Amino acid sequence: MFVDAVEIPAYLAADRDTPYAERLHRDRTIGASLKIQDPLRRVRAWRAKLSQDSAAAIGSSLGHRLERSRYVIGLLMLILGALAGAGAASAVFHYDGTWPVNVVTVLAVLVLLQVALVILTLIVMLPRVPGLHWLQGLIGNLNPGAFIAAIYKRIARVEAERADLLVWPAARGPAAARFARWQMLAWSQIGAIGFNIAALATAAALIAFTDLAFGWSTTLRVDASDVLRITNALATPWSSFWPDAVPSAALVESSRFFRLASSPPPEIAAEQLTGWWPFLLAAIVTYGLAPRCVLLLIAITRLRAATVRLLLDDPQVQALLDRMSVAEVALGADAAEIPLRATERPASISPADAPSQAAAIIWSGAIAKDDVNAWSLQHLRREVTHLVEAGGGRALEDDAAAIRSIAAERPRAVLLFVRAWEAPLLDLKDFIESLRAAVGAACSIVVVPIGAAGGTADEPQRMTWARWIGRIADPALYMESGT
Amino acid sequence: MTADLSAHPAFAIVGHPNKGKSSIVATLAEDESVAISPDPGTTRVARSFRMRIDGQVLYELFDTPGFQRPRAMLEWLRQHDRGASARPEVIREFASAHAHDERYTNEVELLKPILAGAGVLYVVDGAHPYGAEYEPEMEVLRWTGRPRMALINMIGPGDYVEEWRRALDQYFSIVRVFDAQRADFSKRLELLRAFRELGEGDQRFTAALDHAVEILQADRRERRRRAAAEIADLFIDVLSWRETAPAPEHADQSQLVQSLSERLMTRVRKREQLARRIVQDLYHHSTLETQEQAIDVLADDLFSDRSFVVFGLSTKQLAMTGAATGAVAGGVIDVAAGGASLLLGAGIGALLGGMGAVFGANRLAKVQLLGAPMGGMQLQVGPITNPNFPWVMLGRALLHHRLVAERNHARREALIVDASSGTHLSDSIESDVRRRMARAFKRIRDDGGLSAADRQQLCADIEASLAAVTEQRDR
Numbered sequence: 001m002f003v004d005a006v007e008i009p010a011y012l013a014a015d016r017d018t019p020y021a022e023r024l025h026r027d028r029t030i031g032a033s034l035k036i037q038d039p040l041r042r043v044r045a046w047r048a049k050l051s052q053d054s055a056a057a058i059g060s061s062l063g064h065r066l067e068r069s070r071y072v073i074g075l076l077m078l079i080l081g082a083l084a085g086a087g088a089a090s091a092v093f094h095y096d097g098t099w100p101v102n103v104v105t106v107l108a109v110l111v112l113l114q115v116a117l118v119i120l121t122l123i124v125m126l127p128r129v130p131g132l133h134w135l136q137g138l139i140g141n142l143n144p145g146a147f148i149a150a151i152y153k154r155i156a157r158v159e160a161e162r163a164d165l166l167v168w169p170a171a172r173g174p175a176a177a178r179f180a181r182w183q184m185l186a187w188s189q190i191g192a193i194g195f196n197i198a199a200l201a202t203a204a205a206l207i208a209f210t211d212l213a214f215g216w217s218t219t220l221r222v223d224a225s226d227v228l229r230i231t232n233a234l235a236t237p238w239s240s241f242w243p244d245a246v247p248s249a250a251l252v253e254s255s256r257f258f259r260l261a262s263s264p265p266p267e268i269a270a271e272q273l274t275g276w277w278p279f280l281l282a283a284i285v286t287y288g289l290a291p292r293c294v295l296l297l298i299a300i301t302r303l304r305a306a307t308v309r310l311l312l313d314d315p316q317v318q319a320l321l322d323r324m325s326v327a328e329v330a331l332g333a334d335a336a337e338i339p340l341r342a343t344e345r346p347a348s349i350s351p352a353d354a355p356s357q358a359a360a361i362i363w364s365g366a367i368a369k370d371d372v373n374a375w376s377l378q379h380l381r382r383e384v385t386h387l388v389e390a391g392g393g394r395a396l397e398d399d400a401a402a403i404r405s406i407a408a409e410r411p412r413a414v415l416l417f418v419r420a421w422e423a424p425l426l427d428l429k430d431f432i433e434s435l436r437a438a439v440g441a442a443c444s445i446v447v448v449p450i451g452a453a454g455g456t457a458d459e460p461q462r463m464t465w466a467r468w469i470g471r472i473a474d475p476a477l478y479m480e481s482g483t
Numbered sequence: 484m485t486a487d488l489s490a491h492p493a494f495a496i497v498g499h500p501n502k503g504k505s506s507i508v509a510t511l512a513e514d515e516s517v518a519i520s521p522d523p524g525t526t527r528v529a530r531s532f533r534m535r536i537d538g539q540v541l542y543e544l545f546d547t548p549g550f551q552r553p554r555a556m557l558e559w560l561r562q563h564d565r566g567a568s569a570r571p572e573v574i575r576e577f578a579s580a581h582a583h584d585e586r587y588t589n590e591v592e593l594l595k596p597i598l599a600g601a602g603v604l605y606v607v608d609g610a611h612p613y614g615a616e617y618e619p620e621m622e623v624l625r626w627t628g629r630p631r632m633a634l635i636n637m638i639g640p641g642d643y644v645e646e647w648r649r650a651l652d653q654y655f656s657i658v659r660v661f662d663a664q665r666a667d668f669s670k671r672l673e674l675l676r677a678f679r680e681l682g683e684g685d686q687r688f689t690a691a692l693d694h695a696v697e698i699l700q701a702d703r704r705e706r707r708r709r710a711a712a713e714i715a716d717l718f719i720d721v722l723s724w725r726e727t728a729p730a731p732e733h734a735d736q737s738q739l740v741q742s743l744s745e746r747l748m749t750r751v752r753k754r755e756q757l758a759r760r761i762v763q764d765l766y767h768h769s770t771l772e773t774q775e776q777a778i779d780v781l782a783d784d785l786f787s788d789r790s791f792v793v794f795g796l797s798t799k800q801l802a803m804t805g806a807a808t809g810a811v812a813g814g815v816i817d818v819a820a821g822g823a824s825l826l827l828g829a830g831i832g833a834l835l836g837g838m839g840a841v842f843g844a845n846r847l848a849k850v851q852l853l854g855a856p857m858g859g860m861q862l863q864v865g866p867i868t869n870p871n872f873p874w875v876m877l878g879r880a881l882l883h884h885r886l887v888a889e890r891n892h893a894r895r896e897a898l899i900v901d902a903s904s905g906t907h908l909s910d911s912i913e914s915d916v917r918r919r920m921a922r923a924f925k926r927i928r929d930d931g932g933l934s935a936a937d938r939q940q941l942c943a944d945i946e947a948s949l950a951a952v953t954e955q956r957d958r
Contacts, residue, residue: 016757020764032537172723173932313935315716322709329702330535332514332767364616393615396554421611421639423501426551426586452611452641464501 001304002070003063005179005311006165008047010062012316021330024323026050031324039312039321046324069166070183073149077187080148081194088195089202093212100215100257103276107283110199111234114288117192121295125185125302140168145187165310175306175313182303189296196289200281207277214276215255224253231279238282245278354444358413359406360384361435363428364392366417366450376415379456379482380448384415390431399431407438413446414439420449420457420481424468436474446478456482492688493543493601494678495529497593497624499617500549502608503636506663508532508546509892511671513767529592534695541695542678545601547593553619556590560626571628574598594627602681603631605651609660610639613646621654630681632657634674637664657681664891668703672696707888710762711946714880715938717758718873721751722927725865730852736862740850743864747848751867755876759883766887847872866928873924877945881952888953911951916944 015023030049036042092106123132124139140146149166164170164180171180206212216227228249232239235246255276311317360372367375373384386409388402406414414435418428435445449457449465457465462481469479496504509515512532532544550556556577563573578594581587597603603624607617624631633655635647644660651658657680661670675696682688726743730736763771851863912920923941927933933941 016761019769020761021767021769028537171931173719174930174934174937175932177930309935313938315712315719315938318935318938319709319712319716322712326705327537327698328535329698331512331532332516333512333530333532335530364614391616393618394554396558419614421608422614422616423499423549425500425549426589427554430552430555 001307001311003067004044004047005307005314006066007063008043008311008320009314009316012314012320016316021332024328025330027320027323028326028328034324040308042321042324043311043317046320066163066165069152069163073145073152073166074187074190076148076152077145077191078194080144081191082198084191085195085198085200086202089199089206093203093206095206095210095212100213100255101276103214103216103255103280104218106280107234110280111283111287114192114196114291118291118295121185121188124181125295125298137169140181140184143168143184143188144191145184148191149184149187175310179303179306179310182299182306186296186299186303189292189299192292193289193296196284196292200284200289203277203281203284207281212277214280215257216252217257224249224256227256228252234283234287235279237286242278242282245282247276247279251275354382354446355412356381357383357385357411358415358444358446359386359409359411360388360415360417361402361406362387362389363416363418363431364422365389366419367454371454372417375450375454375482376448380415380446380480382413382415385409386411391428400434403431403435403438406435411439411443413444416445416447418447418449418465420451420461420465424465429472432472432474432477436477441476444476444478445474446480449479449481489600491540491542492678492682492691493545493596493599494604494681495545495547495593495596495601496604496606497547497597497620498549498606499608499620500551502549502606503638503663504549504606505546507604507606507634507636507661508544510663510666511544511674513892515768515770515892527588527592529595531596534698536698541691541698542675543601545596547596548589550593550620550623551589552586553590553616553623556587557619557623560623570626574623574627590623597627597629601629602678603627603629604678605631605633605655606636607633607647607651608638609635609644609647610637610641612641612643613650617650621651625654630683631655632659632677632681635660637662666891667889672699675699706765707884707949708942708946710765710884710888711949712942713758713761713765714877714884714945714949715941717754717880718876718924718941719927719932719938720754721876722866722873722924723931724750724867725863726750727853727861727863730860730862732860736852739862740864743862744848747865747867755879758880762880762884763887766890767892768887768890771887771890866931868928873920877920877948880945881948884949885952888949912948913951916947920944 027046030046031042033049034042034045036045088109092109093101095101120139124136124143126132126136129136146168150170153163153166164172165176166180166183168177168180168184171177228247231247231252239246312321358376360376362369362372369387369389372387376382376384386406388405390399390402416432416435418424432445432447436443439445447465447469449461451457451461462479465481466479469477496507498504508530512534514532527548529545529547532546534541534543559577560570560573563576564570565573574594575598577587578591578598581591584591605621605624607613631654633651635644635651635658637660648658657677659674659677661674666674675692679689679692682692724747726747728739728743730739760769763769847869848865848867849863853861853863919940923933923937923944926937
């Protein structure tokens with residue numbers, strides 16, 4: 001789950017470079033094929049499907065590396081906790097045969113201190129409380145889980161941005177911070193459990209393999225009845241099923257000692273001095289180990305939920321779920337258009353020694369018949385000697401007649417007036433080829449595009465016609481658009 | 484491709500070359516890859532554009548090559564005429580007889596979808612005069628016997644619509660004006676609804692087109708929602724980012740701050756570009772680029788003074804928004820005090836918020852010197868705390884979205900925006916929404932992100948802003 005929570009958002013973040021339509025199609029296709037509705041299962045199924053369909057499976061070393069880091073940090077916490085527990089137990093259960101082990105010290109270190117730490121842990125576990133936020137932050141910063149994770153991250157050089165998930169104070173964003181908080185708490189409970197188990201094992205070993213004497217001593221003005229009340233209260237959880245682990249009034253009364261005395265109380269029987277250990281072990285189990293086990297259980301449960309939220313609250317994952325769920329609307333073409341590779345050979349203009357007189361053809365009503373000569377003189381400085389019409393709605397036979405009429409004049413040049421705004425058709429090309437055959441190769445044929453209101457063609461129109469004429473590749477075919 | 488067109492409505496877009504057939508297809512199919520060129524013959528084969536929802540085809544358009552030898556074709560048809568009832572069959576014979584004739588490649592290609600059952604959409608240019616040369620091709624289309632609609636496209640400033648109408652009315656039962664270059668979304672839907680008339684009373688045909696219109700409207704809303712989410716995520720990223728670097732004891736800290744600030748700004752600029760690209764992708768404008776011209780405010784640097792002047796909030800608006808946000812924060816203290824504070828918390832919060840917004844406007848990002856976990860110091864620049872910055876980014880995002888969402892797919896020029904179009908965009912956002920957004924921006928800076936619920940709210944607020952900006956333009 002954690003690997004998914006790291007790698008799926010990372011994959012999706014990089015996937016944003018893929019065109020949206022492609023992602024939409026891919027994700028919707030997978031989404032539509034899944035029958036499951038649960039978002040978590042849908043996302044994980046999407047990942048499985050994508051890995052199955054694509055050679056480039058989702059997955060980087062980062063997720064696995066962070067996962068490994070989590071286990072290593074957990075193990076480190078367990079080892080360090082165990083070492084600390086063994087050390088603490090060795091210290092508080094130390095007995096050199098002179099002064100007995102002080103029950104008060106054992107309770108202070110292995111019970112009271114742990115209860116205090118459990119309370120601090122509970123404060124960090126609480127949701128964000130206004131006014132307590134600074135305290136939660138402070139405790140979190142001092143948490144050994146966060147401390148060990150920060151050191152490990154530095155030593156192991158886990159530098160990726162997502163590595164902030166391992167260090168609560170560094171984690172950015174609510175989902176990441178929530179995950180990092182519960183991860184830190186889970187680690188610290190593992191450390192605490194290691195501590196308690198090692199402390200219990202050390203104490204049990206010392207009790208079993210050495211002879212320990214227990215007594216109680218304190219500077220405070222506490223008498224035996226007070227201590228008995230406290231021990232009875234502490235023993236409440238197990239008194240009903242393990243009465244031997246509840247110190248008796250006689251034991252309490254008889255096991256007090258003062259170090260001011262020159263020697264330990266010699267009048268107490270050795271058996272009586274060993275009577276405290278069941279109580280102490282039960283207290284460590286009840287107030288040290290058991291709460292930590294419960295907290296670990298809570299932390300793991302919450303961590304699992306936080307991992308799910310880490311995945312599902314990620315904006316990229318939300319967008320993925322959206323793409324998987326909403327029907328895909330496609331409008332474009334299935335296949336890409338094959339680009340046209342037109343030759344760029346613009347038309348030539350008439351040579352300088354072009355004749356000043358020419359025959360003319362009006363193609364498709366490009367200009368009124370009466371205006372032709374005036375237009376030609378004004379814009380082309382040529383006089384039209386013979387004029388015919390062709391194209392438009394006329395039959396092909398009429399075009400042929402027009403060509404015959406022009407050819408009969410044996411012109412040196414023919415002006416072909418066309419509508420500049422119309423695209424040149426192959427119909428016109430056929431006509432030019434027939435005209436060429438009729439007037440001979442030496443005759444100049446000059447295409448003259450005319451603007452919509454009888455003016456000259458604009459630049460884009462000229463360019464379109466020039467390219468088209470250039471593609472015909474007739475050496476005596478020119479274009480002039482007038483000035 | 485044209486095997487069976489009986490299952491869904493299909494339309495062949497035909498006509499003279501360069502009269503905007505491809506533009507109409509590009510607009511209706513939102514496909515910017517359609518080649519649109521002044522040179523005739525750009526479209527060489529009939530190309531299918533199907534509207535599909537999860538693979539189910541609702542309608543199909545065919546972009547076809549223009550007629551090249553309509554008079555010769557009509558002459559052939561007349562030579563083979565066996566009476567009006569046989570004319571569609573003669574058309575089929577023509578296609579069959581010239582299937583491999585290079586002279587009639589275009590004509591055969593454009594007939595393919597029509598012979599397979601597509602309705603005819605004949606496109607002419609209403610900005611230029613009518614000419615008799617169109618009559619042969621209109622006559623050919625009449626011979627097909629298929630339902631026909633004429634679309635008067637406007638390529639240029641001229642107006643010969645009435646002249647065209649008089650001619651087209653003789654060949655087509657339905658004549659519509661449709662400016663492919665300028666048609667907005669509502670015009671596209673209007674045209675699609677008009678296509679129903681080609682169904683000749685076929686209920687399935689009408690239902691499919693009605694369904695297509697509904698789907699397109701829902702899809703439009705969906706795109707806006709997704710664009711809002713993308714913009715919200717842009718904020719979440721950008722406002723939470725920090726740049727850090729080790730700060731040795733004798734290092735020049737001001738230079739380090741400058742270098743980290745540059746790094747942060749570069750990262751932010753790239754993120755904004757990514758968000759823009761995704762928004763463009765959503766609206767099928769993947770290749771659209773903003774032209775880097777002086778008048779183009781969207782091409783201006785995000786951190787430039789002009790971006791702040793054009794898109795940012797005014798000092799008064801900043802103070803008001805800051806005060807309102809501060810008042811809410813102070814109000815929490817009042818609630819905690821059970822009213823004993825006599826609303827002092829809200830008052831002080833408003834004052835501090837307002838002053839903070841105004842006086843913080845000159846600084847871009849927070850700069851901190853932090854202790855590293857294993858010794859040494861680190862310099863951190865970020866998050867961006869300038870109170871006006873999110874509004875600048877929002878203004879740019881709103882304007883960019885509006886231009887992209889409204890842009891027609893037949894247009895090929897770069898996106899050029901007048902500086903004045905960006906101003907006062909923030910005014911169109913309701914003050915309540917603006918306050919909620921300001922709180923979300925603060926939360927992103929403080930917490931490094933937003934919870935799922937807060938993100939949803941920010942998405943909804945941005946979506947409302949996108950809608951408001953579009954409506955502002957419509958007014």
